[in-house]
Amino acid sequence: GVHKEGLLYEGKAKKVYTTGDPKRLWVEYKDDATAFNGEKKGTIRGKGRLNNLISAALFTYLTRQGVANHFERLLSDHEQLVRQVSILPVEVVVRNMAAGSMAKRLGLEEGRKLSRPVVEFYYKKDELGDPLINEDHIDVLGLARPEQVGQMKSVALKVNRLLSRYFAERDLILVDFKLEFGLTAEGQLLLADEISPDTCRLWDSQTQEKLDKDRFRRDLGGVLEAYQEILNRVGGEQNV
Amino acid sequence: GVHKEGLLYEGKAKKVYTTGDPKRLWVEYKDDATAFNGEKKGTIRGKGRLNNLISAALFTYLTRQGVANHFERLLSDHEQLVRQVSILPVEVVVRNMAAGSMAKRLGLEEGRKLSRPVVEFYYKKDELGDPLINEDHIDVLGLARPEQVGQMKSVALKVNRLLSRYFAERDLILVDFKLEFGLTAEGQLLLADEISPDTCRLWDSQTQEKLDKDRFRRDLGGVLEAYQEILNRVGGEQNV
């Protein structure tokens, strides 16, 4: 059976271990919270478990809807088994409303509905603070091939359509979210990493209450309670 | 005949006046130099004249090569007559080598040749510090229609091909440059504003010496001499 081997890498939110199987990785979700490119740090006991379960539920839903992704199965309440991919160093952000860095950069009011979803690419490189880039930058930096960029964009927009509806049915507004993609050894592009309140902005449809990482970024309190509320609305542990 | 009427607006580098003719504007190039979004200021006596003459020479060349632009004729050594357009609030930058903000943002060595020209769009908005944007941002902000964006991009790449060759024949490397576009009352997209050492990075092909606004930005001295050298290489006042 699958077993945990050596630590492959440790990121800000997860530890990734090799397994006996070269195609599979063992991901452990941590309780660490970071924001503003690592400048703000904290620990939120229980966050790793909630993000692991939420991410598993969302990837499971996306698999059912035909979106190829790395998730295989839960290993424990804070661990999951995923397909090993080489992550493309491009973060793909989709936005339905102006918020966070986009609102600030472009002088827009937070919560302003955009006339259509906006896709942004960021160069995943901590030393540079993950700068916004365009498709020409991706090409000359050799971060991904133009056809992969096109694929990432169309998958991101499909995920947006699917998750916007999925969350709307659960009284949640999907304001924006970040995706990461990777390539399998065979060159297949897979949606990877995580989809959780750490990587999505989710507002309660009725009250507009923020139920995501902005509670940590902006010291609003009740971080764990918000993440627990998201897990409840995506169906708790049953749906995974 | 054409005559200068009221001041329509004064920018950082030029004053723009109405004329008796609603289709034409009187542009006066100033000796003011600014950099870093107006944070650094200076006066370089004679710069207005040089940029007016250089810009006129380059627009004249582009007209001959079939690139529709606003330039009509010189009015004096520091003034020119142009077609009135409503400027689209998008600056279009084309880069052949990494330099300036791109080198810094993406961690590239200045002067690194790019595998192909990179086109960037910036939101022309001083209060926001002219942020980098993508085509989705242009669309949701309503800054230009998608087909206009496509046109700006293809004209910018054509200008890059033409001017790269033009400057190469004059022992100059066109590292990067910024263009502005506007719409006539009839809706025609015209290349507008200026093309000068204030808006292009130009390096001597032999010595790599910077012959552009970076001499001012970086306190290298010899700003006027560099701009005069560019005017000499584009053919002095004859070619206009």
Ligand SMILES: Nc1ncnc2c1ncn2[C@@H]1O[C@H](COP(=O)(O)OP(=O)(O)O)[C@@H](O)[C@H]1O
């Ligand atoms: N299926 C996968 N295969 C390989 N690496 C992955 C996979 N999914 C996610 N990763 C990577 O695991 C690392 C750890 O995740 P995380 O702690 O979120 O890192 P970061 O600090 O970069 O946000 C990240 O580099 C992420 O891209």
Ligand SMILES: Nc1ncnc2c1ncn2[C@@H]1O[C@H](COP(=O)(O)OP(=O)(O)O)[C@@H](O)[C@H]1O
């Ligand atoms: N043909 C034109 N019609 C109308 N406005 C123009 C034209 N060409 C340039 N402009 C505008 O003239 C203004 C003054 O130029 P400049 O001093 O360079 O301004 P800025 O401070 O914005 O760089 C700018 O807003 C520029 O976009």
Ligand SMILES: [Mg+2]
């Ligand atoms: Mg992460």
Ligand SMILES: [Mg+2]
């Ligand atoms: Mg200007």
